[in-house]
Amino acid sequence: xxxxxxxxxxxAVATGALAAEPALAKEPAMPRLYPVLEAIIxxxxxxxxxxxxxxxxxxxxxxxxxxxxxxxxxxxxxxTALQNMKAMIQPGSNRWRIFDYxxxxxxxxxxxxxxxxxxxxxxxxxxxxxxxQFRGALVSEWREYFDGRISAEMKAGKPITAEVKExxxxxxxx
Amino acid sequence: MGRCxxxxxxxxxxxxxxxxxxxxxxxxxxxxxxxxxxxxxPVRGKAAARKLLERFQADMHxxxxxxxxxxxxxxxxxxxxxxxxxxxxxHRVAAPYAGVLEFRGDRIVGWRDYVDLGVxxxxxxxxxxxxxxxxxxxxxxxx
Numbered sequence: 001x002x003x004x005x006x007x008x009x010x011x012a013v014a015t016g017a018l019a020a021e022p023a024l025a026k027e028p029a030m031p032r033l034y035p036v037l038e039a040i041i042x043x044x045x046x047x048x049x050x051x052x053x054x055x056x057x058x059x060x061x062x063x064x065x066x067x068x069x070x071x072x073x074x075x076x077x078x079x080t081a082l083q084n085m086k087a088m089i090q091p092g093s094n095r096w097r098i099f100d101y102x103x104x105x106x107x108x109x110x111x112x113x114x115x116x117x118x119x120x121x122x123x124x125x126x127x128x129x130x131x132x133q134f135r136g137a138l139v140s141e142w143r144e145y146f147d148g149r150i151s152a153e154m155k156a157g158k159p160i161t162a163e164v165k166e167x168x169x170x171x172x173x174x
Numbered sequence: 175m176g177r178c179x180x181x182x183x184x185x186x187x188x189x190x191x192x193x194x195x196x197x198x199x200x201x202x203x204x205x206x207x208x209x210x211x212x213x214x215x216p217v218r219g220k221a222a223a224r225k226l227l228e229r230f231q232a233d234m235h236x237x238x239x240x241x242x243x244x245x246x247x248x249x250x251x252x253x254x255x256x257x258x259x260x261x262x263x264x265h266r267v268a269a270p271y272a273g274v275l276e277f278r279g280d281r282i283v284g285w286r287d288y289v290d291l292g293v294x295x296x297x298x299x300x301x302x303x304x305x306x307x308x309x310x311x312x313x314x315x316x317x
Contacts, residue, residue, distance in 0.1 A: 063306070063309070063310060065290065065306070066269070066270060066271065066288070066289060066290035066293060066310075067269070067270050067290060067293045067304060067306050067307040067310055068290055068292060068293050068304075068306070069306060070305070070306050071306060071309055100250060100274065101247075101252075102245040102246060102247035102250060102251075102252045103245060103247075104245040104246075107243060107245060108245075109245045109252030109254075109272070109274075111252075111274050111286070126212075127211060127212040127288070128272075128288055129211075129252070129272035129273065129274060129286070129288040130272060131243060131252070131254055131272065143254065143272070143310070145254075145270065145271050145272040145288040145289060145290070146212065146288055146290065147210065147212060147213040147288075147289065147290050147291055147292065148290050148292055148293075149213070149290075149291065149292045150212055150213055161212075162215075163212050163213060163214060163215055164212045166212075166216075167208075167211060167212045167286075
């Protein structure tokens, strides 16, 4: 079994050894919430609806527009919405990725893009920012902000604009 | 309170006081400002930012810019909030958004706001705030 740097730091914190090692003490805190989002993304890329739902509370509120569509409330309604989305997305085409994130207490902010091809061929890439509110390890509220008209235009077959492309050309979050 | 959020609060106070020079004082000369990320081209540089602020200011009255939540990491500040104001025609505009601000020292060098301009256009045309917009606004302000 090998010990990586973070394992060593956790051990050092537990023993109080970091008090004498300021360089190690500056290591950024381990993210607690971002790994949950990564698990959700991995599940959705497999089009595994139940794999996504296992990370949300029964009373999840999913506001997946910036105010132009009603919120989706409850796990059953989210399941229906995801199944409908799954039916429209080409399997294997999903390139949902996160460019940056920040977390504090029970909230995770993210900046990323939902990118995929519809089964009818259109290429869709929706840059967005959003926040996830957690209760324990589960997402209890999910809010995403983007321009719904851009999404509608791409789904109707219009090409991706220069403004959208500019937002996509970024390294992924680590 | 985080370092970056404290700077944003000063920007908000300056904007609500309609003090454009003070707002610009918090921006880097090379700022890239996506005021409607992915929907509109960004403005680049402080001179272009001034023109945009002047255009905004002409039709924004009784500004109630509020931040509901934020988180910062390193030199980036993530926010959720609303620009709530009345147009010259008297229509209420309140578009919920999320944004990311990047700082170089104490100055903002990158700013990306993600907002639905369709929602905003409907409100500017006189439509009442929708239930879903009200749902996004019905939150306490961040302290």
